Amino acid sequence: MGGLAHYLEHAGIPTTSISLIREHSERMRPPRTLWVPFELGRPLGVPNDAAFQRAVVLAALQLLEVEDGPVVLQDYAVEAPAVITSADGWACPLNLPPVEAAGEIGPLTTAFQQEMQQMRSWYDLAVSRRGSTTVGASGLHIEALADFICTLLAGRIPQVPTAEIPLVRRVNLVADDIRALYAEALTAQPGQDVVGADQLADWFYTETAAGRVFHALRAAGSNREDAELQAITGSLAVPARLASGA
Amino acid sequence: MWLCTSAVRSGVRADAFSGMLPHRWAAGSASHQVQDQRKISMARLQDLPEGMRSYLTDLPCPVFATQPWVRGPSLRDRKVAIISTAGLHRRTDRPFASGAGDYRIIPGDTARGDLVMTHLSQNFDRTGFQQDWNVAFPLDRLRELAAEGKIGGVADYHYSFMGATGPEQMQAVTGELARLLHGDAVDAVLLVPI
Structure with missing residues (x-):
């Protein structure tokens, strides 16, 4: 995902990425990244919870308004509700x-x-x-x-x-x-x-x-x-x- | 500059929870645990099974000599497209092949029942997507944000790549993809992994 962000930005398209593996984002350093502490397969955190998903999407999109480029990596602090294990x-x-x-x-x-x-x-x-x-x-x-x-x-x-x-x-x-x-x-x-x-x-x-x-x-x-x-x-x-x- | 910040939404750093037991070890009934909104989830490398952790830790990541940074208008004036790496495509479209670097087009009027996932890895949760496509492809959320005026609009076309594909495999098509996005007047792409 970080590589794709780099290539698109290089081609003139502003990007913001959700990241599930923070270490990969640290290494690839895409322009704007919101790392989320969610389970792999659930980048928006929770199914059937529009308010939760909306907050994640908005947090990622708001990175487009950050001026301090060219690399921004932000941690999303809200955990997803637990699932049965x-x-x-x-x-x-x-x-x-x-x-x-x-x-x-x-x-x-x-x-x-x-x-x-x-x-x-x-x-x-x-x-x-x-x-x-x-x-x-x-x-x-x-x-x-x-x-x-x-x-x-x-x-x-x-x-x-x-x-x-x-x-x-x-x-x-x-x-x-x-x-x-x-x-x-x-x-x-x-x-x-x-x-x-x-x-x-x-x-x-x-x-x-x-x-x-x-x-x-x-x-x-x-x-x-x-x-x-x-x-x-x-x-x-x-x-x-x-x-x-x- | 290299800027690493913590989300300000709750004012609490994610690693502030690191003292909590992972939810699978915590005491209490299942129903109690389900109601608990602050359990540790499994996206941190240290919480993943050893095989998966090693795989992800050792995965080659490209290092880029340049760091492009494209500015744009205010968020409320931007037209946003989603690009997923979940191997999503319309039901009638060709399934992805493993490791493929090509992409599929997802028109903005695609119905949720018409989207399937052919990234068949056993290493990530599929039940969330099975219940609600927005957990991996938040098109409904973008539509809502556009209706509220938080963003300028939603793209007419969105795209998906296959997951677990090396970035260099995708590089060959990103130029054409950028032209397509420009043609759709897109000035913000939300990249969503799986």
């Missing part, structure tokens, strides 16, 4: 279909499909309330997401609408759509809109059938004789601290 003893309010830690692929994919249906009710409610969704970047319809992953787990290459996106990239976009669907469904439930990213990842990768399917897919990839399948399934991104599976 693993240490808080949080538990998902839904009763998800039970899944064995290891076992046959058939029951696992069946549990995954059932779970997707269960999530769908809350997801649809979330979309209705918010008027938007972040699911869909993969280009696949929601109904096709689980089938895509289950086909891969069965050792076959899924059919895709277009070949414009490399399959390795598509697999991760599909996986991200599924994670987003679960997250949007969960955070739509009463009192769950403050679940933190780490807690959500813990829940997804250790308690849901979807998470188990992702682990199974990665594990199966290393056993494939087909090099393409091996590359595709091996590329599936899982947080390093959770990569060993449930």
Whole structure:
């Protein structure tokens, strides 16, 4: 971000940047920077809090009126409200279909499909309330997401609408759509809109059938004789601290 | 000059909170913690997991020989555009490739349901953006500030780059981007990371 600010300013465009990593701004020294003490992924601090966001935006924009250039780095002193973390003893309010830690692929994919249906009710409610969704970047319809992953787990290459996106990239976009669907469904439930990213990842990768399917897919990839399948399934991104599976 | 200041909004330096325990270690029920508005969040390097901290600490950052500084009119007369590095784009647009240095155009009339993120890193929170696009792309906030007369206006076009891309990868297109911004009469860019 600091580099981009420098290049644009060099091209005659006044810039002001929000920074999440103060050390990077100190090193790159862009013209105007507001460092904010917020979680990575939340540069404006808090979702659904217009007043909080507005204050951050205004603080960043007001740096454009500071005369003491060419480098201004200001700290934003207001913390964002806390989110629920693993240490808080949080538990998902839904009763998800039970899944064995290891076992046959058939029951696992069946549990995954059932779970997707269960999530769908809350997801649809979330979309209705918010008027938007972040699911869909993969280009696949929601109904096709689980089938895509289950086909891969069965050792076959899924059919895709277009070949414009490399399959390795598509697999991760599909996986991200599924994670987003679960997250949007969960955070739509009463009192769950403050679940933190780490807690959500813990829940997804250790308690849901979807998470188990992702682990199974990665594990199966290393056993494939087909090099393409091996590359595709091996590329599936899982947080390093959770990569060993449930 | 090198100016490093502390935000004056509350009159308290951010590091004044450094004596507090990170919220994940603090005692109390979840509901109590959620209501607490002054918990330490995880954007400070020392609060991040070791792997992530090392990665960010060691990340190469360019050092520039010059320090351009462009002045402009009063904030209330400026037209503001957002440039994000969250890998945002319209739902119908091409997903970003990892490490790509190109950008996507986000028209100012883009509906919130039409914006998706294809920066797929596992290293940052996505739930905030999933609930409210303004947490990463504060277009509604800019519109409000324009309606209140705090800024002169909102650009007709905004832009997004892919995250985790080296600045030098983006340099090739910044000249054309500047021309596009000039064409849109933009005289202030708000750069928003993820």
